[in-house]
Amino acid sequence: xxxxxxxxxxxxxxxxxxxxxDCEVCYRAVFRAVPEPVLVADSAGLxxxxxxxxxxxxxxxAGSLPGLSLADLFAWTPETFSGRPQRLSAGPHRxxxxxxxxxxxxxxxxxxxxxxxxxxVIRNVTETxxxxxxxxxxxxxxxxxxxxxxxxxxxWSLESGEIEVSSSFRALIGWxxxxxxxxxxxxxxxxxxxxxxxxxxxxxxxxxxxxxITEAEFRLRLEDGSYRWVALRGRVMERGGDGLPxxxxxxxxxxxxxxxxxxxxxxxxxxxxxxxxxxxVGEMASSLAHELNQPLTALRNFSAVALRRLDEAGPLDExxxxxxxxxxxxxxxxxxxxxxxxxxxxxxxxxxxPVALNEVVRSVLxxxxxxxxxxxxxxxxxxxxALPAVQADQVQMEQVVSNLIKNGIDAMxxxxxxxxxxxxxxxxxxxTVELAVSDSGEGLAEAVRADPFAPFATTKPDGVxxxxxxxxxxxxxxxGRLWVDSSSAAGTCFCFSLPVVRV
Amino acid sequence: xxxxxxxxxxxxDAVRLSIGLLVETLGFPVRCFAGALDLxxxxxxxxxxxxxxxxxxxPGLSGVGLQERLGRLGSVxxxxxxxxxxxVPMVARAMRxxxxxxxxxxxxxxxxxxxxxxxxxVAGRRRAEAAWQQAFRSRLDGLTVRERxxxxxxxxxxxxxxxAEDLGISMKTVxxxxxxxxxxxxxxxxxxxxxxxxxxxxxQDGIRSxx
Numbered sequence: 001x002x003x004x005x006x007x008x009x010x011x012x013x014x015x016x017x018x019x020x021x022d023c024e025v026c027y028r029a030v031f032r033a034v035p036e037p038v039l040v041a042d043s044a045g046l047x048x049x050x051x052x053x054x055x056x057x058x059x060x061x062a063g064s065l066p067g068l069s070l071a072d073l074f075a076w077t078p079e080t081f082s083g084r085p086q087r088l089s090a091g092p093h094r095x096x097x098x099x100x101x102x103x104x105x106x107x108x109x110x111x112x113x114x115x116x117x118x119x120x121v122i123r124n125v126t127e128t129x130x131x132x133x134x135x136x137x138x139x140x141x142x143x144x145x146x147x148x149x150x151x152x153x154x155x156w157s158l159e160s161g162e163i164e165v166s167s168s169f170r171a172l173i174g175w176x177x178x179x180x181x182x183x184x185x186x187x188x189x190x191x192x193x194x195x196x197x198x199x200x201x202x203x204x205x206x207x208x209x210x211x212x213i214t215e216a217e218f219r220l221r222l223e224d225g226s227y228r229w230v231a232l233r234g235r236v237m238e239r240g241g242d243g244l245p246x247x248x249x250x251x252x253x254x255x256x257x258x259x260x261x262x263x264x265x266x267x268x269x270x271x272x273x274x275x276x277x278x279x280x281v282g283e284m285a286s287s288l289a290h291e292l293n294q295p296l297t298a299l300r301n302f303s304a305v306a307l308r309r310l311d312e313a314g315p316l317d318e319x320x321x322x323x324x325x326x327x328x329x330x331x332x333x334x335x336x337x338x339x340x341x342x343x344x345x346x347x348x349x350x351x352x353x354p355v356a357l358n359e360v361v362r363s364v365l366x367x368x369x370x371x372x373x374x375x376x377x378x379x380x381x382x383x384x385x386a387l388p389a390v391q392a393d394q395v396q397m398e399q400v401v402s403n404l405i406k407n408g409i410d411a412m413x414x415x416x417x418x419x420x421x422x423x424x425x426x427x428x429x430x431x432t433v434e435l436a437v438s439d440s441g442e443g444l445a446e447a448v449r450a451d452p453f454a455p456f457a458t459t460k461p462d463g464v465x466x467x468x469x470x471x472x473x474x475x476x477x478x479x480g481r482l483w484v485d486s487s488s489a490a491g492t493c494f495c496f497s498l499p500v501v502r503v
Numbered sequence: 504x505x506x507x508x509x510x511x512x513x514x515x516d517a518v519r520l521s522i523g524l525l526v527e528t529l530g531f532p533v534r535c536f537a538g539a540l541d542l543x544x545x546x547x548x549x550x551x552x553x554x555x556x557x558x559x560x561x562p563g564l565s566g567v568g569l570q571e572r573l574g575r576l577g578s579v580x581x582x583x584x585x586x587x588x589x590x591v592p593m594v595a596r597a598m599r600x601x602x603x604x605x606x607x608x609x610x611x612x613x614x615x616x617x618x619x620x621x622x623x624x625v626a627g628r629r630r631a632e633a634a635w636q637q638a639f640r641s642r643l644d645g646l647t648v649r650e651r652x653x654x655x656x657x658x659x660x661x662x663x664x665x666x667a668e669d670l671g672i673s674m675k676t677v678x679x680x681x682x683x684x685x686x687x688x689x690x691x692x693x694x695x696x697x698x699x700x701x702x703x704x705x706x707q708d709g710i711r712s713x714x
Contacts, residue, residue: 293587301521335609
């Protein structure tokens with residue numbers, strides 16, 4: 001600013017008095033108005049002019065600075081201006097009341113005047129310097145403490161992208177001391193691919209102000225190619241004038257052993273819980289079987305008694321006889337299913353024999369005719385007429401097929417129209433047969449998509465989530481497998497395959 | 504003799520009633536009990552029963568427990584177990600104790616009716632056998648000590664002469680004892696006599712097997 005003022009005078013200097021006068025007025029106005037203290041001295045150090053800010057700084061009344069020597073204000077000597085330094089580094093300056101402050105000076109030299117003058121812009125840097133040294137000291141202290149505690153420390157300058165890391169962090173990764181690093185060399189460059197998203201999101205959330213701190217656990221790739229679990233913490237320590245973060249500092253702690261231990265414990269805990277649930281299921285199935293078998297027995301017996309009494313009554317009305325017989329049959333069938341569930345819970349087996357899966361499908365659909373009609377489901381059968389028999393337990397096969405069909409019907413609950421249930425059977429060259437049940441529903445829900453066969457995975461409000469688990473057990477006990485062939489917004493297809501009867 | 508009675512013991516009201524109604528269609532009188540101890544307390548029913556249909560698991564005394572008690576009392580009435588559990592060890596124990604059959608609930612009622620029918624017939628034969636055994640034993644009890652000695656000789660296959668020598672009596676006396684034994688035991692030939700003695704020797708086992 002002072003240089004600009006000098007240049008303006010310089011430009012005006014070659015023209016008339018009028019212009020020179022204008023320039024002088026302009027110079028005086030700027031000189032008085034600037035908040036920076038400005039001194040004008042000759043080469044012998046005698047102050048010839050000073051602005052109000054300078055008088056304030058040195059605690060002197062207006063107009064009392066001219067005539068004093070610079071040596072009265074700070075450690076000035078005739079040699080100070082030799083070599084024409086651009087600035088005088090911070091040193092003690094004296095105020096009139098004897099108090100001192102740290103001052104810097106920026107210098108400009110004007111040689112046009114007879115003896116030449118020097119313009120000094122003084123800056124009080126006492127507070128800045130003290131704060132700076134305190135900060136440096138503090139940083140030194142916490143870096144030392146963190147490094148000593150086994151934490152690696154990093155110091156990331158967001159503007160340059162450079163990142164400084166402590167020696168223990170370097171040692172963890174295996175980097176030599178000398179290598180200069182940029183942020184990207186560590187994250188995402190050193191992160192396990194599966195951990196990149198979560199970690200970068202943690203940084204982004206903090207940098208955007210959504211989180212008070214960045215915290216993330218991830219696998220860090222070391223120089224030898226192996227991965228270690230580390231826990232990173234960090235926070236923005238400095239912001240620019242626009243409020244945007246410019247510097248972030250944080251730590252990295254090796255949590256590999258603890259993490260693996262915790263993972264192992266978690267897995268064991270899950271295993272235990274699963275076992276406990278299955279034991280519980282076994283007990284539940286056993287007592288449930290008893291409770292259900294009692295009324296089923298009575299149901300069967302009463303309908304049989306009714307049939308016998310009809311026989312005694314003489315000529316029979318077949319329309320009465322048939323449904324009574326059906327009641328009696330269904331009671332036995334229900335009993336068989338109850339006992340299968342119980343034996344499943346006990347890992348027992350069924351009675352295997354040749355079973356025609358097409359027949360199983362047809363008979364299950366007959367049983368479920370009411371349900372398919374009630375839900376406006378159209379059944380499309382694509383059954384291979386030459387399908388070989390499989391070695392299986394008839395009742396268990398009925399259970400698997402009816403479960404898959406029931407799931408298919410339920411899956412189309414939210415579809416307003418075009419509810420199509422497609423059942424396809426075919427024989428495969430590897431001596432197995434495959435049955436596929438596909439629906440035109442909305443696909444598997446997110447909650448069960450990962451493992452729809454897990455016990456107690458269910459999206460149905462009244463379901464216990466055992467259906468598919470039991471189905472898969474049954475199929476696997478028969479040497480086959482059950483899987484989800486596809487699941488999309490256009491529907492889901494469950495398939496199972498079983499070995500054919502050996503001739 | 505009264506018509507063969509069938510007793511049903513089950514703590515489930517509906518099951519008990521339905522089995523009772525079913526068995527009645529066979530034409531047998533039926534008596535139902537809600538607990539094993541109720542049946543044990545009814546000596547008249549126990550006396551008349553040709554078949555017991557017992558639930559295995561009941562509060563108080565279980566079906567298998569009742570079977571053991573009845574066995575100790577010398578009962579030979581066939582027992583058909585019905586169970587909603589059907590645990591293998593329980594079935595094995597009941598069958599070892601001589602259960603007539605074991606049905607898993609719910610069962611095909613025709614199977615139960617067939618088995619009840621068979622059980623009643625077996626019970627009839629067992630009762631007849633028990634009655635014969637008792638009668639034959641009282642006839643044996645009617646023999647004198649000497650007659651008993653001669654009977655032992657006869658069943659051991661010894662000749663009259665040998666028996667006479669064994670017992671130190673005359674041939675004629677042996678012949679007299681033989682005639683008295685045949686008469687008292689109501690048999691026509693020595694072959695028949697031996698068959699009767701063997702049958703009697705089988706005793707309780709013979710009754711259980713329903714011969």
